[in-house]
Amino acid sequence: MGEEFSLEHRFQAYIDAENKIEPKDWMPENYRKTIVRQMSQHAHSEVVGMLPEANWITRAPSLRSKLILLAKVQDEGGHGLYLYSAAETLGVSREQMIDDLLQGKAKYSSIFNYPTLNWADMGAIGWLVDGAAIANQVMLCRTSYGPYARAMVRICKEESFHQRQGYEIMMHMAAGTPEQKAMAQDALNRWWWPALMMFGPADAASPNTAQSMAWKIKRKTNDELRQEFVDKTVPQATFIGLTVPDSHLKWNEVTGHYDFGPIDWEEFTQVVKGNGPCNKERLAARNKAHQEGQWVRDAATAFAKKQQARAAAPVSATNPSAA
């Protein structure tokens, strides 16, 4: 008991001194679990997050926009890869994590359970969803688990690029024909509240926040991050002539922040529970890709084994003519 207690103490002191925890370091079991859960959820979000935008790749309205979108969705796949690798440093395999996702046991960001209904959604996702992700990820660049923090530094650069590209699409659509402007406003209307929910429950309803803050996994609370996002994004909407769909939204001179209306936490809970508009489709799409890829992965494994056997066997045995 005493030894465990002092290990935990030293662990906390090490973190308090702003050191990074590395895979081989001792860590409390709960810290390990929290990090693995968070990284795998994050990885799953990147991969499931490819789906709503992939929905428009074949319909992108210009060759340039098709290339930008394709590269963006591909980047998200790359983020998934870095994050699965970072999570693997704590001894959990990518297969295991993906299995949990496919069986519906693991979570991913609920935002990807909303549908993409018009082209401006490609703008709204980049601007708002990548934007909200960045707010969280900039903080995670300083998270206490080393491999996670390093993966985030790399990912953040690409996310801010995505955010700019998304905003550009929105700006362009908002300045386009009346139909285009209507698409942009419709996209903002549909994505605004789900984007605010991306920061998670209000602090008062978020019992794990305190421990995560103490361990410096998180450095800001959900509500702090959400407020920063609102403060940054509202003027961007105004600048391009779009209206944020919140009648309570008002600049507060005293606090120096925007006040905003109540979030529909019932909707949030329902989507987390699997009842969002696209939960079933998203999981079904991941399962379909996985199942249809099974024979491909099996063949690749079988071929690699044959290659190894051939390399190990004497040349004359496999290729008589080579002698």
Add this chain to the structure above:
Amino acid sequence: MKLDTCDLAAYATMRADDVLILGQRLSAWCGHGPVLEQDIALTNIALDLIGQARAYYQLAAHGSSDGQTEDTLAYLRDAHEFKNHLLVELPNGHWGDTLMRQFLFDTYNFYLLEALTKSSAPELSGLAAKAIKEVSYHAQYSAEWVIRLGDGTEESHSRMQSALDILWPYTDELFEDTSLDVAVHALQVGPLPSALRADWLAKVSEVLQMATLTVPSLDGYHQRGGLHGKHTEHLGILLAEMQFLPRAYPTAQW
């Protein structure tokens, strides 16, 4: 004698159509690949091909008197105006079908670009010099997959053999000399496609042998028509999807 701008534009458009349609097909895999690394790798190929299509279309649009752009060429022509080979418009099927189609096309595209790097038209030779670097990687990637799946499991072997058997009748068209090819060849702007066949067949046969697959007979009946705007039923659907936004909102800029 000099090649008329109009012929050069038509030739560049024909080259563009192949890589655009194939790139569009591949782009549908993004997010749905059998494993993340391969999803990313195939998307890279889609990006390269659509990038090449843009370069060809820009070349075609350059100096056009009727205000064509890369996007009007891609988005505002109907199926009969597309001059791609039928092979590239065929549906993706499973991963093995896609990679077999890719391998058959990449190998052709490699020899085509190799010839185009020697084009007397500097716009084309420059474009080809850049594209061939990408395509030699594509050809290597798709050949590796054909070998891996052909020589993988019993199931993968039989899937690859049937993919090959189904796609094979569409390969002869790759070597058809249209009147435009003949005109272009006369001015050393581009090769006669028929002249690429021997290299293609040698390379394809070598890889298929390594993949333990049987090369189908050459004298079966072949499918043609794409180069003359007579396509399969698949192209119309592909275009309907791809062209939807610019067609539905003709006054919008994207």
